[in-house]
Amino acid sequence: MAASEYHRRSRHLERVESVTADETVRHVDQLDSDTLETVYEAVENDRPIPATEFGLEEGEIIVFTDYYRVNRA
Template sequence: MHMATSELRGSSLKLTRIESVSADETVHHVDQLESEALDTFYEAVGGNRPITAAEIGLDAGDVIVGPEYYRVDLV
């Protein structure tokens, strides 16, 4: 079952470090994140804490690339 984006906005997410990305994945560079989402990203990575889709503005399955790749996963 596929949930609509609006249904996922309150879902708990985690950032999982990954080694590589396939060509069909949605990738966002950290420079593309809004400043609040960027702060949330760094806090989540540094503190290994869950986040919500509303905080980061991305969906489960999206990938964020900085110097490393992180996949946004449902908790």
């Protein structure tokens, strides 16, 4: 995958203060171990989520130590 394509497809986690009724929300305990690791690394190290991570849906909110929305990078 070309670098530009990689960045186009990769995602990042944005901390959000509130959640609206129409949003999809999951708790980290609903994620498999690898996806949990990805979320943890992204939060701890402010790292983008690789394009190869299929366990997260764009736009969904993940409940971890804060609420994080999965956004396109």
